[in-house]
Amino acid sequence: MRRGDIWLIALLVVIVAAFMLPRLFNGASDAENYSGTKYARIMVNGQETHLLELTKESKDIELSSTRGYNLLRIYEQGIEMIEADCPDQICKSYGFIDKVGQTIVCLPHRIFVEIVGDAAEGDGIDAIAN
Amino acid sequence: MRSPIESPDLALKRSVMIAMFTAVAVVLGLVETLIPVNFQIPGAKLGLGNIMVLTCLTFFRGKDAFALIVLKTVLTAFLLGTFSSFLFSFFGAMFSFVMMFGLMKLGRNNFSLIGISLVGGITHNIGQLTAAMIVLGTSKIFYYLPFLMLTGIVTGIFVGIVTRYLVQSLRKVPQFEAMILND
Numbered sequence: 001m002r003r004g005d006i007w008l009i010a011l012l013v014v015i016v017a018a019f020m021l022p023r024l025f026n027g028a029s030d031a032e033n034y035s036g037t038k039y040a041r042i043m044v045n046g047q048e049t050h051l052l053e054l055t056k057e058s059k060d061i062e063l064s065s066t067r068g069y070n071l072l073r074i075y076e077q078g079i080e081m082i083e084a085d086c087p088d089q090i091c092k093s094y095g096f097i098d099k100v101g102q103t104i105v106c107l108p109h110r111i112f113v114e115i116v117g118d119a120a121e122g123d124g125i126d127a128i129a130n
Numbered sequence: 131m132r133s134p135i136e137s138p139d140l141a142l143k144r145s146v147m148i149a150m151f152t153a154v155a156v157v158l159g160l161v162e163t164l165i166p167v168n169f170q171i172p173g174a175k176l177g178l179g180n181i182m183v184l185t186c187l188t189f190f191r192g193k194d195a196f197a198l199i200v201l202k203t204v205l206t207a208f209l210l211g212t213f214s215s216f217l218f219s220f221f222g223a224m225f226s227f228v229m230m231f232g233l234m235k236l237g238r239n240n241f242s243l244i245g246i247s248l249v250g251g252i253t254h255n256i257g258q259l260t261a262a263m264i265v266l267g268t269s270k271i272f273y274y275l276p277f278l279m280l281t282g283i284v285t286g287i288f289v290g291i292v293t294r295y296l297v298q299s300l301r302k303v304p305q306f307e308a309m310i311l312n313d
Contacts, residue, residue, distance in 0.1 A: 004240030008248060012283050019276035046267030067214055087211040093172045103273050105172070105262070108214035112266045 034100050036118045040079045042072070043112040054078055054098070054115065067109040079113060081106065143305075148186070148194050152201045155182035159206050171274065174281040177251050177289055179206075184230070184247055184293040185300065192231050199223050218261045225257030226250045243297070244290030251286040252279055 042050040042061070050061060058075035060082075070091070071083035078098025081091045084106055091106035097115060104113040158178040167176060179202060186195040203223050207216040230250040233241055241249075255278045262271045300306050 001244060002240055002242045004237060005242050005245035005248075008241065008245045009283060009287075012248065012252065012279060016276050016279050016283070020280075023276075043266065043268065046265065086214065088215065090172050101273070103270060105266075105271060107218055107262055108212065110266060112268055112271065114268075114270055 034117050038077060038098070038100060039116050040072075040074065041114045041116050043114075045110045063109070063111060065109065070106060070109055070111055072104075072113065079104070079115070081113075084109070144190065144194065148190070148198055148201075151182045151186050152198050152205070155179040155198065155202045156205045156209065158182065159202070160209065163210070169281045171277045171281055173255075173274065174278055174285075176285050177254070177282075178292075180226075180247060180250050180254075180289050181293050181296060183227070184243055184250070184289070185296050187230060187234050187246075188243070188293075188297050189300070189306070192235075195231065196227060199227050217265070218258045221261035222254040222256075222258030225260075226254035229253040242290070243293045244287055247290035247293060248283060248286035251282045251289065255279070255282060 038054040040050070040052050040054055041048060042052070042063070044063065044065065049063075052059070052061065052074060054074055054077045056075070056077055058073055061072040061074070063070040063072065068085045069083070070081065070086075073080055073082045076096075076098065078096050080096040081094060081104050084091050086106055086108040088108060091104055091109075091111070094104040097104060100115050100117040102115050105111070156179070158181065162176050162178045165176065169175075183195055183199060183202075186198050203216070203220050207213045207219070212219070227250075230246050230253075233246050233249055237245075255275065259271055259275060263269055
């Protein structure tokens with residue numbers, strides 16, 4: 001351990017704290033207190049393909065492309081990656097998500113799922129109106 | 131001092147050594163997927179392959195370490211069948227290499243292997259996420275970066291310590307010593 005190492009670790013810890021603390025105190029509670037309707041925005045290869053309400057009833061979404069197959073399931077006002085034939089299976093490790101701002105990513109199949117609220121940065125409403 | 135014309139004998143020895151380092155790095159990458167360390171953070175990993183990259187950077191030239199990284203990334207993609215995410219890991223590996231190489235050259239007096247390992251691990255994540263951001267067209271992919279950085283700090287320190295032990299041990303190998311002295 002040299003002096004530079006200590007400074008580097010300190011700098012990294014500060015950066016991480018700067019990102020995480022506001023999220024823990026405000027972001028998380030905002031997302032937890034959010035009681036409006038939530039939607040799952042599904043993007044494949046940078047294009048939005050689905051915008052679905054997160055209902056209590058379960059609903060399966062199958063995504064098939066030349067890259068592979070994925071099965072997303074909406075239930076209990078949240079969403080989870082149930083099946084994927086990608087090699088790394090990282091997308092399944094995101095588990096069940098149900099808070100605004102949370103994401104699921106399947107990089108090999110270029111799938112990006114994000115939970116948005118009604119008032120999510122304005123574009124949520126537009127997207128829903130469409 | 132390095133002689134202007136490298137002897138073919140030394141060049142061959144070095145090539146063999148790079149090949150061996152690559153093999154070990156690939157195997158470490160495979161073994162890593164079998165170790166049930168659950169960080170609860172998608173995409174977080176130990177980064178054991180970086181041990182070999184760092185060792186290579188310590189003993190050999192930058193282009194040797196570069197060769198190791200390219201070979202390791204391609205071989206891992208073939209063996210694990212992760213060719214669809216090859217682009218992302220390659221981008222991460224390249225960014226990580228440039229940063230570690232730069233730090234090795236410029237900041238060797240201020241940073242030990244631990245610091246260089248940390249930078250390598252975290253820039254690997256940043257490079258990978260940047261490639262993902264470009265392809266997926268959303269900066270929200272960075273949502274998990276702080277969490278990845280947190281685990282990156284811990285695994286980076288660990289990898290740095292392991293590398294230091296490996297470097298110390300390899301220095302005692304006579305054949306290795308000869309090669310380094312000739313470099």
